Amino acid sequence: MVNIGIIGVGLVGSELISQLATYASSVPRISVIALTNSSKQLLSTPNYSPLELSTWKQTLQTQGNTANLSVFIDYVSNSPTPAIIIDNTSSQEIASQYPLFLEKGLHVVTPNKKAFSSEATLYKEIIEEAKKNKKLVFNESTVGAGLPIISTLKDLVRTGDKINRIEGIFSGTLSYIFNEFSKSGDDNGQKFSEIVTVAKNNGYTEPDPRDDLNGLDVARKVVILGRIAGMNLSLDTLPVENIVPEPLPKNNNQVLRYVGVIDPVCGESGVKLVSLPLSHPFATLKGSDNMIAFTTQRFPNPLIIQGAGAGAAVTAFGIFSDILKIADRFEP
Numbered sequence: 638m639v640n641i642g643i644i645g646v647g648l649v650g651s652e653l654i655s656q657l658a659t660y661a662s663s664v665p666r667i668s669v670i671a672l673t674n675s676s677k678q679l680l681s682t683p684n685y686s687p688l689e690l691s692t693w694k695q696t697l698q699t700q701g702n703t704a705n706l707s708v709f710i711d712y713v714s715n716s717p718t719p720a721i722i723i724d725n726t727s728s729q730e731i732a733s734q735y736p737l738f739l740e741k742g743l744h745v746v747t748p749n750k751k752a753f754s755s756e757a758t759l760y761k762e763i764i765e766e767a768k769k770n771k772k773l774v775f776n777e778s779t780v781g782a783g784l785p786i787i788s789t790l791k792d793l794v795r796t797g798d799k800i801n802r803i804e805g806i807f808s809g810t811l812s813y814i815f816n817e818f819s820k821s822g823d824d825n826g827q828k829f830s831e832i833v834t835v836a837k838n839n840g841y842t843e844p845d846p847r848d849d850l851n852g853l854d855v856a857r858k859v860v861i862l863g864r865i866a867g868m869n870l871s872l873d874t875l876p877v878e879n880i881v882p883e884p885l886p887k888n889n890n891q892v893l894r895y896v897g898v899i900d901p902v903c904g905e906s907g908v909k910l911v912s913l914p915l916s917h918p919f920a921t922l923k924g925s926d927n928m929i930a931f932t933t934q935r936f937p938n939p940l941i942i943q944g945a946g947a948g949a950a951v952t953a954f955g956i957f958s959d960i961l962k963i964a965d966r967f968e969p
Contacts, residue, residue, distance in 0.1 A: 669687060674697070714742055801900075813839075
């Protein structure tokens with residue numbers, strides 16, 4: 638049995654709990670023992686018994702105590718069985734405490750990009766603490782939601798392949814926005830701001846849509862992948878092109894795409910808005926799909942991963958998959 642403490646029970650967190658509840662009903666090897674949002678937390682009693690996931694929202698509201706992250710972490714870390722902290726937030730403050738979580742004996746699973754794309758010192762400390770304490774950190778859903786992008790890159794690196802170039806559409810949000818914007822065609826189409834509003838209502842955007850529109854979300858993903866590929870990338874030095882140059886270009890049989898590039902060979906990584914012909918592979922994307930191309934020594938014709946890259950269901954799937962990777966380590 639693996640016990641879980643979940644930080645953040647909003648759109649993605651709620652969907653994750655729903656998926657866990659369905660799974661637990663048939664394979665009871667994962668137990669949620671603690672939940673918290675920014676104001677309240679719920680700890681299972683007595684004896685770390687599983688929380689009732691069918692009524693968790695009402696129970697958190699009516700029986701939850703005032704949120705206290707220190708108390709929450711101490712409770713989960715004292716679990717009698719292996720325990721995982723799930724951080725569903727985009728909080729830098731919580732991300733900065735991952736080394737402490739690992740020191741306290743907790744495994745970490747998260748879609749929070751800030752732990753892996755902010756200061757290089759934090760990134761290195763997380764790696765070192767995980768190794769020192771023999772704990773696992775999985776963050777597949779930080780890039781491409783549920784798509785196997787990080788795991789694929791790690792496999793390429795671990796098997797000794799040489800990464801020549803990684804490029805792609807890394808933002809499901811911006812993929813959706815520019816797909817819809819390209820449909821507009823003329824001044825009678827949807828306004829850019831209206832499309833962004835729909836994307837937010839559909840759960841595609843970051844909690845603050847400006848993190849998508851200023852290019853920071855894609856930049857973080859480029860930094861995350863670049864570091865895995867062995868590059869010393871940082872947000873401070875990564876060129877990031879303005880997502881909405883004024884005026885917005887009118888494209889003649891072309892589409893707008895926001896492309897992230899990781900180039901270990903030439904060292905020319907960055908994020909830029911490009912206009913592509915309809916014949917380009919990136920122009921074929923629909924909805925909120927991502928497409929990432931890995932060009933390596935073994936894959937001179939790029940290894941391509943494509944699929945839904947935004948939304949609560951696929952992001953929660955990515956988190957759930959990482960949870961199972963840890964739970965598998967403790968199977969008898």
